[in-house]
Amino acid sequence: MSQTVDRALSILPLLAEGPADLGQVADRLGVHKSTALRLLRTLHEHGLVYRQSDQRYRLGARLIALAQEAMENLDIREIAHPHLVKLNEQCGHTVHLAVYEEDEVLYIDKVESRYPVRMYSRIGKPVAITVAAVAKLLLADLPEPERRALADKLDYPVYTTRSTADAPAFLRELDKVREQGWATDLGGHEESINCVAAPIRGAEGRVVAAMSVSAPNVVVTADELLTLLPLVRRTADAISGEYSGRTSPKGTV
Amino acid sequence: MSQTVDRALSILPLLAEGPADLGQVADRLGVHKSTALRLLRTLHEHGLVYRQSDQRYRLGARLIALAQEAMENLDIREIAHPHLVKLNEQCGHTVHLAVYEEDEVLYIDKVESRYPVRMYSRIGKPVAITVAAVAKLLLADLPEPERRALADKLDYPVYTTRSTADAPAFLRELDKVREQGWATDLGGHEESINCVAAPIRGAEGRVVAAMSVSAPNVVVTADELLTLLPLVRRTADAISGEYSGRTSPKGTV
DNA sequence: AATGAACGTTGCACAGAATGCAACGGATGC
DNA sequence: GCATCCGTTGCATTCTGTGCAACGTTCATT
Numbered sequence: 238m239s240q241t242v243d244r245a246l247s248i249l250p251l252l253a254e255g256p257a258d259l260g261q262v263a264d265r266l267g268v269h270k271s272t273a274l275r276l277l278r279t280l281h282e283h284g285l286v287y288r289q290s291d292q293r294y295r296l297g298a299r300l301i302a303l304a305q306e307a308m309e310n311l312d313i314r315e316i317a318h319p320h321l322v323k324l325n326e327q328c329g330h331t332v333h334l335a336v337y338e339e340d341e342v343l344y345i346d347k348v349e350s351r352y353p354v355r356m357y358s359r360i361g362k363p364v365a366i367t368v369a370a371v372a373k374l375l376l377a378d379l380p381e382p383e384r385r386a387l388a389d390k391l392d393y394p395v396y397t398t399r400s401t402a403d404a405p406a407f408l409r410e411l412d413k414v415r416e417q418g419w420a421t422d423l424g425g426h427e428e429s430i431n432c433v434a435a436p437i438r439g440a441e442g443r444v445v446a447a448m449s450v451s452a453p454n455v456v457v458t459a460d461e462l463l464t465l466l467p468l469v470r471r472t473a474d475a476i477s478g479e480y481s482g483r484t485s486p487k488g489t490v
Numbered sequence: 491m492s493q494t495v496d497r498a499l500s501i502l503p504l505l506a507e508g509p510a511d512l513g514q515v516a517d518r519l520g521v522h523k524s525t526a527l528r529l530l531r532t533l534h535e536h537g538l539v540y541r542q543s544d545q546r547y548r549l550g551a552r553l554i555a556l557a558q559e560a561m562e563n564l565d566i567r568e569i570a571h572p573h574l575v576k577l578n579e580q581c582g583h584t585v586h587l588a589v590y591e592e593d594e595v596l597y598i599d600k601v602e603s604r605y606p607v608r609m610y611s612r613i614g615k616p617v618a619i620t621v622a623a624v625a626k627l628l629l630a631d632l633p634e635p636e637r638r639a640l641a642d643k644l645d646y647p648v649y650t651t652r653s654t655a656d657a658p659a660f661l662r663e664l665d666k667v668r669e670q671g672w673a674t675d676l677g678g679h680e681e682s683i684n685c686v687a688a689p690i691r692g693a694e695g696r697v698v699a700a701m702s703v704s705a706p707n708v709v710v711t712a713d714e715l716l717t718l719l720p721l722v723r724r725t726a727d728a729i730s731g732e733y734s735g736r737t738s739p740k741g742t743v
Numbered sequence: 744a745a746t747g748a749a750c751g752t753t754g755c756a757c758a759g760a761a762t763g764c765a766a767c768g769g770a771t772g773c
Numbered sequence: 774g775c776a777t778c779c780g781t782t783g784c785a786t787t788c789t790g791t792g793c794a795a796c797g798t799t800c801a802t803t
Contacts, residue, residue: 239761241790250556269793271752296563303557304556345554349602493788
């Protein structure tokens, strides 16, 4: 809507790919160098862009700090965290918390596995939306037209032979997930990693977040992981209760 | 330099404080509502701002994802990480990696303590710059005029009785740190937490990052923590060597 | 040492884009 | 049913962002 701002913001994802010099930025924006310079300067003043010693630009520190604040302000995260820790203490595996926002699912909290073999993931990283158990739960709860539109829009990368193949298969999977109230990812993202996930619901019953337990095959089999399902669902329900204001943390006050 | 972009970017820190509606944003920017609306729409299109169900705006998911990419692109982080993990395995305490950028010091990596009593901190959070051991190392290496200017500009919050009091005291501490080549924070930020830190240097000998080991008093005393200094310095030197290209990782290739 | 290319930077005239206004519409509350 | 509040839209004005051309550096080449 605003050309100048639009151009300026387009620089950010561009720099996220790696450092770039003025000319490269100007070229990729399709504007004159002097224009790119002024935009970069403005971004720089706000700390979103940093100029490294070789004169090239890269994303700046304030961006990281801002994102940090953004996450810490998510109240679901605040409420869920102690529950995630407790669950991790009980089962020992990696625990994730994820939310959906504008066609993306992303992890907003994580408690690391206590086993030496760990799964790679990072808070803030967008989730493999077509296969992750938490993504299925979050998308399954979308209104039907929106869900269908999104499913059509998505790519379906073949991470493994068990990855979701296409939109129809995905929509079928979502229906199943919505009905049963929980989801799994059995080697759909990485051959040797399985996840079980459960939804966290707000006051009106809408799914506001999802949590999962993940573990590699070498630690527990898929069947063993599934035995944790009741525990995961209980934890998710406890968070739901607290988030929607029905119960207070650990019976406090 | 660019008014429109400047205004748009000013919205981000504003929203970082918490969600706000259109009127609030317009007021705090000192612009007309319609102007604020257009700026917010542009930010929204880029995913930096999200409109929650109550119509208010808050920071968006893409911001978090961008920050994530920004961090993963820092090659010092890439190189240092395995060393941090190894150090953590050896001593069990929390290990931090931090960099300096434009008047701020921030953690860019962290390996959690294996002890139950942990120190609070988060990757991406700006560090208490006047007391943290890593901050001292990074600032001590700045060119003298810049260092002095920054010291004058800073606030000196009294976290504890051992916090750095003012600019002169800070500059003296920095001189000491530069001379000895390592730094500590003994209860300067939180009464019961101590840190030992060592610098990581690039090819030209400049300090490009700093790492620290932190532990609360209840786990180890300050004196015990100090016995880890040689180990911390050796780790930092190993990272320095690899970063500046003098040595290859674990003798590979 | 001298030449030339590549890149970042500056000042300026012009045009186009951003601005504030006023009016509209929908929701909420009295 | 009326009044208020808030977000939204279209439009005329003008201020701001734009591209151009020229300059200054740095670096590589001959």
